[in-house]
């Protein structure tokens with residue numbers, strides 16, 4: 001691994017899974033986050049909002065970061081059921097996922113909405129994990145690169161830098177399906193993302209922005225995926241619910 005590659009990040013997106021009793025999974029992650037692993041990779045856990053405060057308190061001193069899965073663009077107001085980035089930060093989060101394909105699909109979020117949420121994340125001092133990725137139809141139609149480029153241009157705020165932005169490439173068809181793109185396909189999209197970042201945040205910052213791959217990452221395929229050029233970690237769904245699997249994925253960085 002070359003010395004100027006950004007420090008990798010393996011982030012677990014628990015989605016709508018987890019109760020107070022799931023603290024034991026977090027404890028297992030803490031226990032397995034050995035000094036050797038800490039030296040190689042950053043870990044973040046993004047539980048449902050109900051657990052952020054509890055998980056953040058439990059993670060003090062562990063170096064496991066806590067993140068939200070979404071935020072509202074506004075700081076406060078009459079938005080029943082929503083959470084602001086400031087609330088996530090207040091609860092102890094340091095990351096927030098924005099523009100996940102499940103938000104884009106089920107909540108009809110567009111790039112402009114995702115961008116506003118990333119702006120909110122930055123306003124609150126959070127690092128935004130901005131998700132992009134094509135559907136199966138778009139891939140089969142040869143539109144992957146165009147779709148990802150459009151999403152990046154529409155979703156990444158102008159004030160982004162390597163500290164407040166992480167990009168996650170998640171092909172929608174690979175999420176929760178057990179399917180993954182070939183390493184050549186991942187390399188092609190991640191190279192495009194790096195190129196676009198140069199345009200959007202400048203060359204120096206672009207080289208330091210972490211670009212995660214997400215979609216059916218598991219311990220058995222992590223090493224291969226994490227070795228791809230311009231892949232600087234993973235956004236993990238299902239496998240992040242089991243501490244041994246999550247740690248097994250991070251362990252790909254132990255070499």
Ligand SMILES: O=C[C@H](O)COP(=O)(O)O
Nearest residue numbers: 013175176215216237238
């Ligand atoms: O945010 C995570 C992704 O949607 C990936 O989910 P998955 O690892 O269950 O495929």
